[in-house]
Amino acid sequence: MFNRKPIEERIAERVAxxxxxxxxxxxxxKPALIVFLIVIGLVVVKFIGAFLLMKLGVH
Known part of the structure; x- marks a missing residue:
């Protein structure tokens, strides 16, 4: 359709x-590194918060 290559072929050419x-x-x-670090940071903050809540005895 419209003489265009399939999306898979276009992506493969771009990657090559x-x-x-x-x-x-x-x-x-850089954006991939930034997103990765933000996700890891959120996980760490969540675990620290959960441990603090358990330590304080908050349910």
Missing amino acids: KRPPLKEGKHFEH
Whole structure:
């Protein structure tokens, strides 16, 4: 339809154009690192809050 390649082929071509990842690097771009750190931070804060509530005896 409309002489366009399927989305899978277009994505594959775009991924193939990217340079290879550097050795020891886990995130390709900063936004991925920022989102990962925010999620980990929220999990840590939630656990600390739960332990504080248990310590204080709040139900």
